[in-house]
Amino acid sequence: MQLRQLQHLVALAEQGSFGRAAQAVHLSQPALSRSIDTLEDSLQARLIDRAYGTVRFTQAGELVLARARELLADAQQIQRDVLQLEGLAIGSLAVGLGPFAASTLGRMALSLMTQRHPQLLMRMEVADTATLCERLHRRQLDLFIADTRDLKKQPGLKLARLPDLPVSFFVQPRHPLRRLKQVTLERAMDHPLAGPNLPAEVAAYFDRQTRRSDRGAFSVTCDDAGTLRHLALTANAVILAPHAPALDTDTNALAPLPIVGFAGMRTHYSLVTLAGRTPSAAASAYTRLVTELMGPAKQPAVR
Structure with missing residues (x-):
């Protein structure tokens, strides 16, 4: 049983004849009849009583028709939800930040994300890199930004280096x-x-x-x-x-305050996600925003 076959059944009910239903779904009448036959075979039940020369639904057909309308409505809602999610009208984002990242990127990125996507549910955590890494592995964060010098040999992570700051x-x-x-x-x-x-x-x-x-x-x-x-x-x-x-x-x-021996200190920020995991639309939008804030001419290099 396929959604397409349920769509054909609903069209048949709405149009009242095989000819008009076939036109409505852009099929030939024989093709529509085969689709209904295949649906009946898969359900092992007669859905349409053809004996009267008009479209009459059997008791099983009425049951399937009602459920078909519900399923098709759910399918349309799924499509709308996905479109909303991709447009960040709904969804959530959990971001972790190291202390330095929080004091530089954190507030501005959170403010801009809130302005651009006011319906997005966002959570920001500030912690040391080891804690953020643990929470990312537990799927409690979508991504984090922190100094990653201690994460060079951590398996299962994807590190995208960001421009260094003094x-x-x-x-x-x-x-x-x-x-x-x-x-x-x-x-x-x-x-x-x-x-x-x-x-x-x-x-x-x-x-x-x-x-x-x-x-x-x-x-x-x-x-x-x-x-x-x-x-x-x-x-x-x-x-x-x-x-x-x-x-x-x-x-x-x-x-x-310049201190002897400590000139030229710089951050070592990376944007960290789980390797092999497709980022959500919200995580992708946040990544683009961070790249924008850190400098449009400096793209992060993945290593």
């Missing part, structure tokens, strides 16, 4: 360290030094640069960019954050 230390504009001609990491550590959870190799590099044995380089670890900014403004903290004025609002009220 990373700097920041302080409030009247911080005493800004009066110095040169600031070392040791000198910066005389003040609260704050940053997010860092990739293992990055955190190890920072710790190697200090001679202190009583603690690591950072005295405060926090993945919330707004809290880091608050620490810089209220507690004279030195914070580590991306330097992306076009995307980032968390460091706009702060001043960059």
Whole structure:
């Protein structure tokens, strides 16, 4: 039994004769008759009583006709739902962001997605890369954006590299360290030094640069960019954050603080999805938006 055969049955009921029904569905009358015969054979029941020379439905035919109308209506609704989904009139999107990605891309991307697709259900989570990876494998996220230096050997993932952004230390504009001609990491550590959870190799590099044995380089670890900014403004903290004025609002009220040995720091963002999984329309739209925000001339390279 096929939907096409049910369509022919409904057309026969609506038109009242094989000739008019055949014209309505763009078939010859013999072809329409064969379609109805095939439907009856598949159901092993007589649906049309042909003895009277007119179209009369048997009791089984009335039952099948009612169900056929329901099924055809459902099929049309499926088509409408898919079209709506592809147009993002319905659907959902769950995005994970690492701390740096949240403070740069996260807010702007969420705002633009909401403006462009107001009916789309969206959820955004901020966490470290390991947690985001676990949630992606559990299908709790559609994708995530984070520093992926620790994910180089992770199986089952597709990583699309995004353009790197500069990373700097920041302080409030009247911080005493800004009066110095040169600031070392040791000198910066005389003040609260704050940053997010860092990739293992990055955190190890920072710790190697200090001679202190009583603690690591950072005295405060926090993945919330707004809290880091608050620490810089209220507690004279030195914070580590991306330097992306076009995307980032968390460091706009702060001043960059050059520290010896840490020039040229950059992010290592990737957009991460599960390998072999077709992205939803919402995930594809979000990916295009991220590419647009990171720079129209810089397309992510898949590795």
